[in-house]
Amino acid sequence: xxxxxxxxxxxxxxxxxxxxxxxxxxxxxxxxxxxxxxxxxxxxxxxxxxxxxxxxxxxxxxxxxxxxxxxxxxxxxxxxxxxxxxxxxxxxxxxxxxxxxxxxxxxxxxxxxxxxxxxxxxxxxxxxxxxxxxxxxxxxxxxxxxxxxxxxxxxxxxxxxxxxxxxxxxxxxxxxxxxxxxxxxxxxxxxxxxxxxxxxxxxxxxxxxxxxxxxxxxxxxxxxxxxxxxxxxxxxxxxxxxxxxxxxxxxxxxxxxxxxxxxxxxxxxxxxxxxxxxxxxxxxxxxxxxxxxxxxxxxxxxx
Numbered sequence: 001x002x003x004x005x006x007x008x009x010x011x012x013x014x015x016x017x018x019x020x021x022x023x024x025x026x027x028x029x030x031x032x033x034x035x036x037x038x039x040x041x042x043x044x045x046x047x048x049x050x051x052x053x054x055x056x057x058x059x060x061x062x063x064x065x066x067x068x069x070x071x072x073x074x075x076x077x078x079x080x081x082x083x084x085x086x087x088x089x090x091x092x093x094x095x096x097x098x099x100x101x102x103x104x105x106x107x108x109x110x111x112x113x114x115x116x117x118x119x120x121x122x123x124x125x126x127x128x129x130x131x132x133x134x135x136x137x138x139x140x141x142x143x144x145x146x147x148x149x150x151x152x153x154x155x156x157x158x159x160x161x162x163x164x165x166x167x168x169x170x171x172x173x174x175x176x177x178x179x180x181x182x183x184x185x186x187x188x189x190x191x192x193x194x195x196x197x198x199x200x201x202x203x204x205x206x207x208x209x210x211x212x213x214x215x216x217x218x219x220x221x222x223x224x225x226x227x228x229x230x231x232x233x234x235x236x237x238x239x240x241x242x243x244x245x246x247x248x249x250x251x252x253x254x255x256x257x258x259x260x261x262x263x264x265x266x267x268x269x270x271x272x273x274x275x276x277x278x279x280x281x282x283x284x285x286x287x288x289x290x291x292x293x294x295x296x297x298x299x300x301x302x303x
Contacts, residue, residue, distance in 0.1 A: 003044050005077060008070050010037040011049065015067055019056045094123035095282040098134040098146030100201065101226055102246035103269055107163065108147060111293050115286055122282055131201040138272045144283035146272040149201030158273040160297055162290075163245075167205070167265040169258050170230060170247040171239040178256040185260055190215040194229050194238040195222040202226065202267065206241055209265050216241070230255060243267035271297060 013023035014034070024034040042049050049063035059067070083092075095115075099108055104126070116124060127134070127143055135151030137143045150159055169183060177183045193216055196203040206212050221238055223229035226246050233240055234254050243266075247257040271290065273279065279287065291297045 003041060005074070007037055007041040007044075008074055010034055011041060011063070011067060012071070012074055014038070014050075015059060090119045090281060090285055091121040093121075093280065093282050094125055095280075095286055096125045096127065096143040097286070098127045098129065098137055098143045098148065098272075100131060100134070100148040100269065101128045102243060102249050103147045104128065105249055105251070106245050107269075107294075111290060115289050119282075119285070130197075130199055132199065135272055138274055139276075141274065141277060144280055145287065147269055148272060149205075150268065150270050151272060156274065156276050158275050159270040160273070162269050162271050162294055162297055164266045164268045165244045166259060167202075167241060167243050167263060167267055168247070168260050169239050170233050170242045170255055171258060172233065172236055173254050173256050175239065175256070177239065177258050180258070182259045182261045185211065185263055188216070188239075188241075188260075190219045192239050193219040193221070194232050194240045195219045196226070196229060196240075197222070197224050200225070202242060202246065205265070205267055209263075211263055211265070212241075 009027065010023065013027050014020055017023040017026055020034055020038075021031050024031040027034065038049065045062075045066070047060075047062055049060055049066065050057040051060055097108070097112075112124065112126075116122060125143075127137065127146075129137075129148075131146075131149035132151055132153060134143070134146040134148045135154040135157055138146050139154045139156040147162060151157055169177060169188070171177045177187070190213070195217065198204075198207075203217070207217055219238075221232065223232055226242065226249065229240050229242070230247070230249060230252070232238065234252065241260075242257075244257050246267075247255060271287070273287070
């Protein structure tokens, strides 16, 4: 059969309008075009749907049954098209974004505030985690995008550099190191440090730096996350080697960032995008805004 939604819309329009001429006006077609659609429908069915001996033609019992049986199809298509239009226009839906915690406060939060203000119908789910887990979630389609350290193990990603920040120390504001403009690496020792879980991007960055003494990588105190590490620093349990944006995560006046002279180590954050599927409309619009606010995205190539 060659029956399509144009035929069904024509039949239901005639029933709603009570006449062929009224239905044609409602659909924005000439009456002859509407009559042709009905004739095609009847030809495919093999039976008349209207009694043309009456004026205006009246629907036959067969036509009434067919009308009832197809009503849900038109309703479903109408709902689907409405949702599609709303999603295209960013009138509804949810952006699911992943981020390293240190990328949220200074970088993402101000941009997200503007994005959500411009699209009040959109929802947002923000998933914070370490880089490799976020990369896996993007690759698997569980989240739309992520801003995190570079993924070393997922090939199904486009990774574009978004910003770089210096690695230094986080220490309490009343610590001796906080009184100067910088600290020398040889002033640090492993027993001062609070380390991080080996799976974190920061710990991998430190492990790959030849200037970092090996015993700095396995201190007595260790935290599972940057947030826990900062809480321990705040409590005076020690100091930590961290990127500047991580130290400034909560803009806590009790914690200071101090550069380390001669270390010359930087953490790079990337925008992680799926390479094997198209972005949702919400994700595409967010990337466009991000590109206008972070010029580095337009200057670097994917890695």
